[in-house]
């Protein structure tokens with residue numbers, strides 16, 4: 394069919410590099426019109442043709458469904474293909490929300506909402522942005538976890554790229570099959586540690602899809618610039634291997650040289666296809682690969698690990714925000730990490746850097762404030778020969794203690810941070826113990842999804858008698874304890890990566906440096922007001938997140954410039970305004 398649709402735009406999408414006004418880093422893309430665009434605006438010719446008629450309705454990027462105007466229906470061969478009603482985007486959202494709310498279980502809501510992404514992208518993002526508090530638990534933790542577990546059973550339309558062991562030698566060809574040429578952010582998983590749900594193999598794809606939806610909704614990254622990828626090297630999850638509807642390679646996980654070669658080919662293919670400024674986020678790899686891959690690629694690629702570094706930044710922000718409640722500085726606290734993997738040691742390292750920076754002391758000295766416990770108990774020097782490298786810096790010269798409650802009795806930490814991926818570790822006895830000597834213990838239960846949280850918000854307040862300063866990785870409703878209501882802050886890396894990604898894109902960063910995470914953490918902590926603290930709320934509401942992401946983006950970009958890692962020159966004079974002006978808006982465009 395002849396292509397008829399020409400989209401035109403008085404102001405370019407800033408993340409659209411097709412346009413010279415804002416150049417965030419190479420390539421060609423679509424343009425969009427300003428929110429207020431009307432059909433009789435002065436249009437600038439648009440240089441990309443897309444389908445009309447039936448094909449237009451079937452293309453989620455351009456489809457507006459019943460919101461196509463009368464004029465558009467005539468001009469783009471849509472007459473008769475739609476019922477006569479013309480609805481506004483707002484009315485469409487009302488209808489969809491009504492449907493979503495009518496489902497009793499969250500997985501049905503997930504299927505319905507994600508289906509919209511495949512049908513009408515702008516409507517999906519407007520829905521998500523306008524109702525973020527309600528829908529985040531659906532497209533993200535906890536529901537996305539269940540969706541991954543059942544991904545094969547609920548599979549409808551593919552989204553993202555699947556790269557398997559069988560594709561060795563042709564990964565670049567596969568990237569070329571992705572229709573969008575201007576990818577700026579990739580989230581990749583190999584599915585081995587999906588939330589706290591373990592190895593979900595190829596079905597981990599729900600996570601990159603969900604994370605990238607947040608890059609757009611929370612951080613304003615243009616959807617066409619995002620690419621979810623799953624690397625399938627098999628799975629050790631026998632239940633999935635036995636499931637006739639499993640979507641991945643039906644064999645045990647392959648590691649070693651074959652794995653490393655595939656990853657190396659993948660990284661190089663990303664750089665060759667999308668340029669050196671494509672941001673690659675490693676997500677939900679098991680820790681035996683996560684730390685290795687980060688160390689291997691972070692000095693030569695624009696890459697970070699969300700579970701190690703993004704989580705560290707969000708937790709540090711929460712701890713900084715808690716200081717006005719506890720009094721003192723970070724260095725005045727004793728931290729106990731329960732769970733010593735990616736999230737636990739990632740946070741421990743960033744806190745170390747911050748304590749050392751604030752106190753102008755050596756990192757070795759800062760580390761004396763931090764203790765780890767893993768599945769075998771307290772991490773001590775006596776275990777040094779069998780400890781993984783990432784635990785070793787925090788091994789203390791102490792007797793071995795296996796039971797958590799005994800560790801607490803011995804160390805008397807002021808802050809306890811759970812990253813075990815195992816639900817229920819913060820038992821009544823543990824919570825009672827930490828509040829027996831500490832007036833305001835900090836208790837973070839960061840494991841996801843909700844089923845794996847170390848304790849519920851209600852348990853935390855009940856068993857500490859309302860004393861604790863609490864945050865969780867997955868959402869919990871407010872808790873009322875003895876007449877006082879506490880709003881539960883969600884210490885989730887979703888506060889960090891969208892803004893950090895925005896900062897990388899707008900500055901044209903070529904590397905992600907630890908100091909950029911510190912800048913992001915400080916920026917997030919600055920958003921906590923006295924109002925929040927009155928409710929012991931350490932994180933702002935997600936409804937405020939786009940504004941916050943702009944601040945985080947500006948702070949991250951500023952740090953990239955300061956470190957000489959930014960390539961977009963000249964540096965914009967007002968990074969915050971620039972970040973805001975770059976953010977994708979899902980409001981419908983008018984098609985000429």
Ligand SMILES: NC(=O)C1=CN([C@@H]2O[C@H](COP(=O)(O)OP(=O)(O)OC[C@H]3O[C@@H](n4cnc5c(N)ncnc54)[C@H](OP(=O)(O)O)[C@@H]3O)[C@@H](O)[C@H]2O)C=CC1
Nearest residue numbers: 588589732733734735736767768813814840841866885886
């Ligand atoms: N809120 C957020 O933003 C984020 C939350 N997470 C969540 O954190 C959890 C862990 O993720 P990640 O760090 O990547 O996983 P890892 O597998 O890297 O680490 C898990 C750690 O928990 C330890 N552990 C397991 N059981 C116990 C136990 N009973 N007592 C003490 N320690 C225990 C493990 O011990 P051992 O080393 O001995 O095996 C390991 O050190 C997941 O649920 C994930 O969803 C992760 C990233 C971000």
Ligand SMILES: CC(=O)C(=O)O
Nearest residue numbers: 588677700841885886
């Ligand atoms: C939030 C996140 O990244 C995780 O739980 O793995």
Ligand SMILES: [Mg+2]
Nearest residue numbers: 676677699700
């Ligand atoms: Mg993760």
